[in-house]
């Protein structure tokens with residue numbers, strides 16, 4: 559990613575605040591909340607921070623499972639995926655992240671779609 563993207567996300571503290579905003583929205587989103595009922599949210603929070611930090615070019619290493627491994631058997635639909643992306647955009651808006659920076663992150667997450675949504 560282009561230099562400066564990590565900074566536009568507010569660095570590590572900005573990304574931590576973003577993931578918190580995202581998880582609050584996901585857990586209140588009746589379309590997908592139930593799918594997170596039995597999830598270790600501390601782990602999910604920490605892995606998402608690492609992942610987003612790495613994807614925006616920050617000095618972080620993603621230590622979680624692959625997207626295919628972690629979403630296998632969860633029967634995630636296209637609609638579920640779109641709902642989560644919508645929640646992410648709302649969280650980025652709430653954090654005041656510029657639209658162009660948002661789109662750069664979304665472009666990096668988009669190819670993960672094939673490993674997350676069930677065939």
Ligand code: HEM
Pocket residue numbers: 590593594597598601602605606609621622623624628629632634638639640642667668670671674
């Ligand atoms: C771009 C979209 C997505 C990204 C980047 C993403 C990222 C992640 C990450 C980093 C983890 C943690 C992996 C680990 O623990 O090692 C995870 C787990 C999980 N994700 Fe996603 N995810 C996405 C979409 C979705 C969607 C659409 C759903 C369902 C509505 C979903 C449901 C889950 C669940 C339930 C877990 C926990 C699985 C477990 O602990 O067994 N994810 N995801």
